[in-house]
Amino acid sequence: MSEELTKVTHIDNVRLGDDERSVVIIDQTQLPNRTEYLTLRTVQEMYDAIKLLKVRGAPAIGICAGYCMYALARQIDTDDFDYFVTTFCRYKDYLNSSRPTAVNLSWALNRMDRVLDRGQGDEDLGDVLDALGDECRAIHREDIEMCRAISEYGLSLLKDGDGLLTHCNAGPLATSRYGTALGPMFLGKEKGMEFHVFSDETRPLLQGARLTSYELQKAGIDVTLICDNMASIVMKNGWINACLVGCDRIAANGDAANKIGTSGVAILAKHYGIPFYVLGPTSTIDMSCATGDDIEIELRDPEEIKNKFYAEPQALAEVKCYNPAFDVTDHSLITAIVTEKGICYPPFSDSLAALFAGDK
Template sequence: MPLPTIEWEGDVNGRIRLIDQTVLPTELKFVYCEDIKSIWHAIKTLMVRGAPAIGIAGAMGVVLGVKDIQGESAETFLKELKQVTAYLAASRPTAVNLFWGLARMERIAQENLNKSVLEIKEALLQEALRIQNDDKIICRQIGENGVGFIKDGNGILTHCNAGGLATADYGTALAVLFKAKEQGKHIKVYADETRPLLQGARLTAWELVHAGIDVTLICDNMAGHVMKLGKVQCVIVGADRIAANGDTANKIGTYSVSILAKEHGIPFYVAAPVSTFDLSIKSGDEIPIEERSPEEITSGFGKRTAPEGVKVFNPAFDVTPARNITAIITEKGIIHNPSRENIQCLLGASGR
């Protein structure tokens, strides 16, 4: 059972406890967020990261943001709630799960406007906990739905981290691998280090080692060579936002991996919950791409590795076109050859 990435402690006046992912793997440290500014900071600085986990953090952050509102009318409460959600939405722009979680919290407040402020707060807390619990179930189902793609003896390459640390429980891409191990399949995982913040080295490798899964860490620029050597039979990655046509935003470098997989005839799978789909966005060209601090590249982990004054371009994500994706694995089922029609077929049937 993975360590809980994020938990709520107490009642409506409680706090969030989360694993500080910036200090893994050398230290397992818990951070406690007791107000909205602290959870905004935790999301922005990647103490908590991964699209589903960010969605949970945003929902719980709403509870933190409204806990000091006292005695006002429901209408005034709703107005202040919208200020809270707007503030949290500004923490990171790419992962749609954040906005999905905040929208759910606003909807719950709207549905409870006939109740007291305290009752609305309680309803919001229960919704945040529901989002967290739902994600646990979703992760397990993604693993169940995707494990059929994994054959005994397969080598699997993954990029960035889409494990328990990125979700409430079991992960998305890694859920498929955890399920394969449970079924007794012998697999070998190649984890890209994932520059510049090394989520693959620090987080994915850490999770897989602790799960007893055979994992080999490689630099990002080694993926093509490893594929050419015949060591990889499939690629599985997570996602931060999926457009209506199946174009998928994920950690920077994923697009390159998809091109390498296509060149070598290797299937490329995306594992993500249906909440990661943003049907308001027609294609990947419209997905907002977060750009982060130059220091992440020039002075990563406290040591300067580039000359002073050099220009830096540091996008945190890129977009893999649907044509490079063999299938998208969701909790509702599998979307083969992702397209607008195939996505609508699954999501329509699921009642999303």
């Protein structure tokens, strides 16, 4: 693998601080013009980092949440086990309220919480802290393995020279290694394959423009940035062989929540007969959520539409805005869902359930 490709695919975007009482992240709101690292020490700083998208991408949020809970646990100065648990749970609930749609946040927080359940009866805080440290590192390690597996499965659906379209950002910055939706592109590049990728800018926060095109360009992958409303014409022109997107939550029937605008891409792909693939870890599959109608959609500040990235407001102050962060792509529009355990095809209610058939 070339040095430049390694720098992109193995970026150290979330890690535990050396003191193990803090978390260090790349501030994704500053990219692509500045690479700035933030050290998060307080629960408020951690909440704000997730809420304000300084760390984003469902898997990366999960990794960050695990490290945050461990760092905060080490800051709880007490020998009283009950007080420790009460404080820990208060921190957990607060972080969990930062972003409601991405299931990896609650998934990681609940994993850390279960460590406390296993510690009940022992009540040796030193052992509990060690176990929490092991768990947060396991979350990160498993994500690295997951990204590689998803990339391999996803790559099996592509061929050398394909034109690909992606929406939002599901690369290394959103995960730990390679990424989910972008993973096959990076892995293919590593294996000598060439793709031409069209990256939707992804309004209103421009993750596709600021992050996806940045990652692909730095890796030497042929990328063309397009406005969101240009997806139809590049499909009609015959330039797209497949669409690859990530996901923040997948319902039991295969409905998938992803960054706002994703469902529109899926509808266009269906019209033009282009495969539409959703790539994500099994941790984003919420089998307790029957359909996409049960997924809570995060609503964000209207000022992101009117003011963000503009020197002057682009609408009158009194104009109302509707700013959902996500939409849900109906399972009927999805060709396949790619996970680290394999590729799921319709009917997704059966194939997704099969992924968890052996779990207790």
